[in-house]
Amino acid sequence: MTKINMTVNGRAVSAEAEDRTLLVEFLRSGLNLTGTHVGCDTSQCGACLVHVNGEAVKSCTMLAAEAEGAEVTTIEGMANADGSLSTIQAAFQEHHGLQCGFCTPGMVMSAAALLKDNPKPSEAEVRDYLEGNICRCTGYHNIVKAIMAASGQLDAIAAE
Amino acid sequence: MYNFELVKPKTIDEAVAALADEEAQALSGGQTLLPTMKQRLAAPDRLVSLANIAELQGVSATGGVVTIGAAATHATVAEKAASAYPALAALAGHIGDPAVRNRGTIGGSVANNDPSACYPAAVLGSGATIVTNAREIAADDFFEGMFSTALDEGEIITAVKFPVPEAANYRKFIQPASRFALVGVFVARFADGVRVAVTGASNDGVFRWSEAEKALSGDFSAAALEGLSVASDDMISDIHGTAEYRAHLVKVLTARAVKAAG
Structure with missing residues (x-):
């Protein structure tokens, strides 16, 4: 067991973990932050997507010890300070960008990573960026719509 | 995934020393290695992370x-x-x-x-x-x-x-589930000739398509590939594509890469 330290959603955390502990296991079992989901556990689906030092990563395919000293943001850190939904989260709710909701934490984190680098993406860029996030309910349409809305571009797909 | 010891050297020399153990394995981004270890297809006793080495x-x-x-x-x-x-x-x-x-x-x-x-x-x-x-x-x-x-x-x-070549392009035909290359072709034109490398297609891994290189070195255009064909004997054949299909894609993607390279 090794003591692992990192900052998660702005809070310094520290916990013992085996070297083989995945970041997603550390978040879910070690810190009880169960908003980050394990879908496929094979790096395909993106339900486990979190930000490590501002970059989107699949937390099922990174060791917790590799995030030593890092700034990690999970879905639990996405809401506004007053507890209200962030712009992206509110857009997912407004535009019905989820059905079962299992993929949603990863979708929101992926959308946030995209909009940080590219605040006004085209619809094609949104779809391309979501390559590594799989949703089996929605057909992606309303997810894309929500992200376009969150970027202030609902007009761009208003004809749908 | 079986447990292991993770070490995080700061220099290449430290990493080389840590890898001297027969059961040690280098860990870079882990996007292949960690899934492989989860499936227990690999079970090193020690992982040597290369992520903290400035060099x-x-x-x-x-x-x-x-x-x-x-x-x-x-x-x-x-x-x-x-x-x-x-x-x-x-x-x-x-x-x-x-x-x-x-x-x-x-x-x-x-x-x-x-x-x-x-x-x-x-x-x-x-x-x-x-x-x-x-x-x-x-x-x-x-x-x-x-x-x-x-x-x-x-x-x-x-x-x-x-x-850096004078012109180059890579065309990939993705395997729709994994997003890996079902076939991918990289074409590069240098002053002294053209190189064509093919991934995804062969049981022997990446290879150079020498007939195409010769034809394109004389005339860097998709038309130069007409009449050429790739043998399917050593091509990968699976549910995503037969050997013949992959051989066909090699030529199609080479032509597309040449056109895109301009």
Whole structure:
């Protein structure tokens, strides 16, 4: 067991973990932050997507010890300070960008990573960026719509 | 995944020392290795992370050569090599998905030599040089077959040096589930000739299509490929595509890459 330290959603955390502990296991079992989901556990689906030092990563395919000293943001850190939904989260709710909701934490984190680098993406860029996030309910349409809305571009797909 | 000891050296020398143990395995971005270990297809006693070694980072371009540190992620190459070697940057920017590109590295991909990976096509197609802690290896001598390379046990790739061609392009036909290349073709035109490297197609991993290189060196146009064909004997055949289909795709994608390279 090794003591692992990192900052998660702005809070310094520290916990013992085996070297083989995945970041997603550390978040879910070690810190009880169960908003980050394990879908496929094979790096395909993106339900486990979190930000490590501002970059989107699949937390099922990174060791917790590799995030030593890092700034990690999970879905639990996405809401506004007053507890209200962030712009992206509110857009997912407004535009019905989820059905079962299992993929949603990863979708929101992926959308946030995209909009940080590219605040006004085209619809094609949104779809391309979501390559590594799989949703089996929605057909992606309303997810894309929500992200376009969150970027202030609902007009761009208003004809749908 | 079985447990292991993770070590995080700060220098290449420390990493080489940590890898001297027979049961040790280098860990770069882990986008292939960690899933492989979860399936218990690999179970090293010790993982040696290469992520904290400053010497393995960075992208630089001087004198017509782009040098990529082995631990540079695909996202880094897509961004930092975009002006010096656009075809290479474009290839890096379409590997896997954004989150995978933020972790996966060029050194890891090249060392793994997955027969469907994109990078081996760029390395072989560019006639790049693989730099290790011990020596420099020409791409033509490096790739020795599916998941097999000229690397010795414990040898670490430190950088890959790409001579920048006059024109180049990579075309990939993706396997729709995995997003790996069902077939990918990298075409590079240099002053002294054209190189064509094919990934995804062969049971022996990445290879050069020499007939196409000869034809394109005389006439760099898709028309120069007419009449050529690729033997399907050694091609991969699976539920995603037959050997004949892959052989056909090699020619189609080569023509598309030539057209796109201009």
